[in-house]
Amino acid sequence: MHELSDVYSYLRWKKRFPAVWCPGCGIGSIMGAIIRAIIxxxxxxxxxxxxxxxxxTGRMPVYLDFNTMxxxxxxxxxxATGIKMHRPEMKVIVVSxxxxxxxxxxxxxxxxxxxxxxxxxxLVNNSIYGMxxxxxxxxxxxxxxxHTMPYGNYEPPFNPVELAVSAGGSFAARGTxxxxxxxxxxxxxxxxxxxxxxxxxxxxxxxxxxxxxxLGSARDMLLMQxxxxxxxxxxxxxxxxxxxGKIITGIFKEEIKTEYSSAYRNFAKEIRDGTGREDxx
Ligand SMILES: Cc1ncc(C[n+]2csc(CCOP(=O)(O)OP(=O)(O)O)c2C)c(N)n1
Ligand code: SF4
Numbered sequence: 582m583h584e585l586s587d588v589y590s591y592l593r594w595k596k597r598f599p600a601v602w603c604p605g606c607g608i609g610s611i612m613g614a615i616i617r618a619i620i621x622x623x624x625x626x627x628x629x630x631x632x633x634x635x636x637x638t639g640r641m642p643v644y645l646d647f648n649t650m651x652x653x654x655x656x657x658x659x660x661a662t663g664i665k666m667h668r669p670e671m672k673v674i675v676v677s678x679x680x681x682x683x684x685x686x687x688x689x690x691x692x693x694x695x696x697x698x699x700x701x702x703x704l705v706n707n708s709i710y711g712m713x714x715x716x717x718x719x720x721x722x723x724x725x726x727x728h729t730m731p732y733g734n735y736e737p738p739f740n741p742v743e744l745a746v747s748a749g750g751s752f753a754a755r756g757t758x759x760x761x762x763x764x765x766x767x768x769x770x771x772x773x774x775x776x777x778x779x780x781x782x783x784x785x786x787x788x789x790x791x792x793x794x795x796l797g798s799a800r801d802m803l804l805m806q807x808x809x810x811x812x813x814x815x816x817x818x819x820x821x822x823x824x825x826g827k828i829i830t831g832i833f834k835e836e837i838k839t840e841y842s843s844a845y846r847n848f849a850k851e852i853r854d855g856t857g858r859e860d861x862x
Contacts, residue, residue: 605799607784655685670676694750715789752778
């Protein structure tokens with residue numbers, strides 16, 4: 582159990598609240614999970630760099646009392662990469678919406694994963710662009726209605742976990758807001774993991790996605806997350822047909838492999854010491 586006063590001590594409570602998020606939105610629960618994960622890991626506040634892009638999810642660093650940056654849309658990972666390269670001892674955490682990280686920021690996402698740079702990426706997947714009024718995202722399921730797909734989306738969505746793993750990321754997990762304690766466990770593992778670590782969190786946006794698709798209240802959407810979740814172990818025994826519309830949860834990848842910022846420093850040292858490539862200038 583975490584004392585509420587401990588959680589509050591991580592918030593810019595007097596300066597920044599109330600938050601902009603709509604009642605019933607999942608982002609607040611995710612912020613609570615991140616704080617609880619950091620309390621459990623006993624990481625000093627000053628050792629954390631917490632970076633976001635733009636969007637409802639992107640507002641999160643505004644409320645948190647870490648070293649924070651609220652950057653431009655889609656560019657959280659380049660800023661985070663710069664910080665990790667310059668201050669490798671810091672825990673660098675990015676929080677990003679599905680549009681922010683996979684549409685405008687998609688290029689940065691695959692390259693951060695390819696390099697396996699030690700950044701924890703918390704991707705809040707609410708299936709839509711929330712902040713700008715409900716446009717289609719690269720994660721919107723086929724058939725779902727958005728302002729820019731009023732007759733239903735016909736573009737196949739990305740699977741963020743598969744994308745991260747196939748690009749080279751070394752940790753990838755998926756959780757839901759409904760199962761927030763389990764999701765907090767994935768966040769903790771991701772923060773401890775020395776490499777690019779993705780936690781995709783399925784979240785409810787009752788005001789845009791839920792309203793446009795008649796999904797009911799925030800409570801109804803949370804119960805839908807519960808009903809549709811299938812642990813990865815069980816999913817392996819199910820057919821593709823039975824898995825249609827399900828949320829597969831769990832840890833999909835956890836592997837130790839060469840991490841970019843330390844590889845870069847070792848390489849630079851070898852060059853300086855003259856022990857690097859013979860043909861180097
Ligand atoms: C360069 C640029 N293009 C577009 C925008 C407008 N914009 C702000 S947030 C956003 C998308 C938000 O969706 P998502 O990243 O999924 O986050 P959510 O709001 O759903 O948490 C867009 C397109 C912008 N701020 N900057
Ligand atoms: S628009 Fe959706 S994602 Fe944004 S704060 Fe409201 S409920 Fe949350």
